[in-house]
């Protein structure tokens with residue numbers, strides 16, 4: 001019987017990387033990953049639980065797949081990722097047609113679980129242990145030598161490398177420490193080996209991934225080496241042939257001057273920094289357990305810009321956190337206007353299971369949250385547009401990602417999307433081109449190739 005696998009991925013880049021790992025792992029078992037669910041006999045939903053809506057999406061998709069499951073007795077349906085971790089067995093109560101439930105640290109067990117299901121040894125498989133041990137699950141080491149042509153890999157020249165898993169910060173609203181467990185860093189040697197292999201396969205851009213990369217190495221009793229993120233960054237950046245390096249995400253409390261200096265000193269480190277602020281009100285930041293103030297955040301931004309004036313800053317913001325007053329919200333808008341982020345991702349607060357803020361009183365009504373979100377997004381759109389206009393007339397280096405007829409789409413070092421005609425049709429994905437920017441929109445730039 002042919003084995004066709006379809007994975008639907010929700011959530012963050014950690015999940016995207018996990019989907020890649022699953023595809024690689026199951027390719028070794030003879031599964032062919034497909035970009036469409038039709039014809040698949042294994043469907044995996046790699047889930048996100050960060051907000052209530054993200055979780056609802058998973059359950060409605062699972063519900064929509066029930067008729068498929070009834071039509072095709074050979075179809076196996078599985079749930080992986082953060083909702084699987086959080087809900088475990090409860091998923092079966094709501095969705096009894098689900099065959100397997102695999103938590104965030106157990107995906108390397110998928111082959112044996114699938115074997116047991118296929119052989120009829122069992123009708124359900126569930127693995128949701130969070131080991132929280134100081135050993136990196138073996139799959140991360142094993143699966144570095146991968147074929148790049150997998151459906152989950154959007155651009156073969158850009159890849160993610162996970163440098164740590166879990167999170168110990170326990171922001172009061174956040175489910176990640178619950179779904180991903182304690183923070184554990186991989187060894188520097190493993191990471192360097194992985195990047196070297198990817199670069200030797202033609203990869204030109206690497207994004208180092210972790211929930212809080214700035215604290216890389218803080219919890220690594222495996223090696224007991226004094227690891228730190230700037231050191232890792234310098235060593236990765238020195239790998240010959242690596243053209244661009246990025247990282248995400250950073251926690252402001254752990255942003256050191258040493259890391260800022262990297263932006264001035266490392267040529268291939270892209271001047272793009274995602275530094276989630278969450279709120280512009282100290283009272284809200286305190287209740288969020290973020291462990292910094294608006295003042296220290298602003299000081300760090302000023303210093304960072306001194307090291308790298310052209311750095312493009314992005315952020316995350318939550319509106320409608322329990323107890324957020326009009327004044328608190330106004331303080332967030334003021335912060336937006338002071339920092340003038342190039343982009344921001346903003347969300348309406350929602351309660352998550354087992355988090356502290358779920359127990360807080362003073363919940364903000366839905367209509368107030370919606371109103372605040374649209375005010376904030378409108379303001380950010382204005383700022384993003386003005387920021388993008390600053391590029392008009394400038395030459396920027398663009399890495400080509402996709403081609404659409406005679407047009408290509410690529411990204412600048414600052415992570416701006418650029419559209420550009422390629423009349424000579426000589427450029428290929430992965431190539432670098434110098435582009436003169438002619439037009440700016442809220443979300444992208446348009447230009448022409450400089451010869």
Ligand code: SAH
Pocket residue numbers: 050051173174175176210211212249250251276278316317318347348349350351352
């Ligand atoms: N580790 C990263 C990303 C965490 S999740 C970090 O610390 O920045 C991505 C974003 O989702 C967060 O930055 C936050 O803005 C948002 N988020 C997390 N929990 C949320 C909740 N309960 N309601 C609304 N947004 C939330």
Ligand code: SF4
Pocket residue numbers: 167168169170171174175176177211212251
């Ligand atoms: Fe969640 Fe905070 Fe950890 Fe980010 S740092 S993953 S927001 S607990």
Ligand code: F3S
Pocket residue numbers: 010011012013014015047048049050081082175176179180
């Ligand atoms: Fe979502 Fe889990 Fe990532 S909750 S944001 S997929 S760590």
